[in-house]
Amino acid sequence: MNQMELIYWSIIILLFIVAFVGLVYPIVPSVLFLLAGFLLYGVFFNFHPFQWYFWLIQGLFIVLLFVADYIANMIGIKKYGGSKAGIWGSTIGIIVGPFVIPFLGILIGPFIGAIGAELIFNKRNFTESIKIGFGSVIGFISSVITKTIIQILMIVYFFILVM
Template identity: 45%
Template structure:
């Protein structure tokens, strides 16, 4: 049972880190879930108030930052609400329509379409599309760093 417990924890950590890049995977929730798997298979006694407080705070920061950093990228490059919505839709749909490339092309195309629909000229729409890519990549970096911190803290705590 010990081996099964560790396998599940490792798989959840891998899925979590992959989810930082590929938005369809549960990401930070998988990492957070690994803590519960550890508790169920081994013990929750290592995890006190501060462990759960720190990990839950990081979880909340990741959820907030994921949207905020992406929206910041679009806004920084002159985009409006329509391009933020388009980029979000493109991020969800893009990887399915165009595997691999769709992860970056989806938000770009979505932001551009959102801008064009809202009446923005094409050059400004393309700039907002580029902003969506910058925001996406920045968001991925932030998530990878924070999720890695969560995993490191887990191993330090146990």
């Protein structure tokens, strides 16, 4: 492998790593970094391995990533008695939390968001709201695990085709 190929591979792998960072920091668009890695491989090396079925399968994985995210959050909140307000509060908390409280905000944000939404919009008592907030954290963690598996599958499929 020559020096330029090493630089190209370093860029592609860096994009894949950033995609995994996006799993815990939702402000980072994981899917775009994965797609950028795939496209840069084509630009740097060759698009030949990427037939139409590659893009179709990756597109299905992308849809699965979005569906998994929403469903895991919804199930986590609904299982603990939450409502649509709790889901929205949790979603807002996931986005805002890391900015307000770096690192821990990714877990505290959805927890507080779900609690706040249930208290304000559904007039739940504090104990019920805390239970729903806990469900939002469980949903978020489940979502991260599921999306990690999906992204690993996307990258493995990519490497199977290009190696």
